[in-house]
Amino acid sequence: DIAPENRPKVGQEVNQVRDILQKQLDEAKDHFLQAVIAKKLEEEKIDVTLPGREGHLGSKHPINIILDDLESYFIGMGYEVVQGPEIETDHYCFEMMNLPKDHPARDMQATFYIDEEDLLRTQTSGDQARVLEKHDFSKGPLKMVGPGKVYRRDDDDATHSHQFQQMEGLVVDKNVTMSDLKGTLEMIAKHVFGQDRKTRLRPSYFPFTEPSVEMDVSCFNCNGKGCPICKYTGWIEVLGAGMVHPNVLENAGVDSTVYGGFAFGL
Ligand SMILES: [Zn+2]
Structure with missing residues (x-):
């Protein structure tokens, strides 16, 4: 129960807390997403300097x-x-x-x-x-x-x-x-x-x-x-x-x- 005269103030504070939580949640999400991408990149790394596979051409009879x-x-x-x-x-x-x-x-x-x-x-x-x-x-x-x-x-x-x-x-x-x-x-x-x-x-x-x-x-x-x-x-x-x-x-x-x-x- 909140006295009617306090309601605006409490409402303001609740909003502030919600904003802080939301921001931290977004940061955490972002952090995990980056980690997943980094892991994927690490696993699927391609060495573009390796020589290509040699093609096998047939020859004429x-x-x-x-x-x-x-x-x-x-x-x-x-x-x-x-x-x-x-x-x-x-x-x-x-x-x-x-x-x-x-x-x-x-x-x-x-x-x-x-x-x-x-x-x-x-x-x-x-x-x-x-x-x-x-x-x-x-x-x-x-x-x-x-x-x-x-x-x-x-x-x-x-x-x-x-x-x-x-x-x-x-x-x-x-x-x-x-x-x-x-x-x-x-x-x-x-x-x-x-x-x-x-x-x-x-x-x-x-x-x-x-x-x-x-x-x-x-x-x-x-x-x-x-x-x-x-x-x-x-x-x-x-x-x-x-x-x-x-x-x-x-x-x-x-x-x-x-x-x-x-x-x-x-
Ligand atoms: Zn001969």
């Missing part, structure tokens, strides 16, 4: 290194790069390439057939037929390379594989000669195997070219003296090539009396 190099080499010589399907038809893989169904040379190609008409391509030559069919010779010569995977029914060993990489090349124009082919193959061999390599052509047989040749380069390991890599011959076989068979041109609707060309397979 050797096959891709060679493919990229060859593609840019041929693009530099005015060739276009063509990619065909790995599941190819009998029509493009064989028939268009002068290999009708009963042709004995089909035995050279141990083929994985999917059904009567579809197969895993044994060669990238199907790309040749597709490009030949479409090419407009009024716009200039045809120059293409077709890189890609091919499949054969071979037992895998050191020098055979059921799946390997090929690069097909085709040039068709008026007045293309065997010496154009020879010059081109020599340039390719020197680009890939080095300027000091010697080359030689041996007669060979392919159904899609006539005449056909195989090219050897002098062994990069023994320089022609003979070693296990070149089977003591001094030479390593690197590609097959030849002048495009007139049937291949005619199959694609190209007049073989006007146009001719050469093809190679690396």
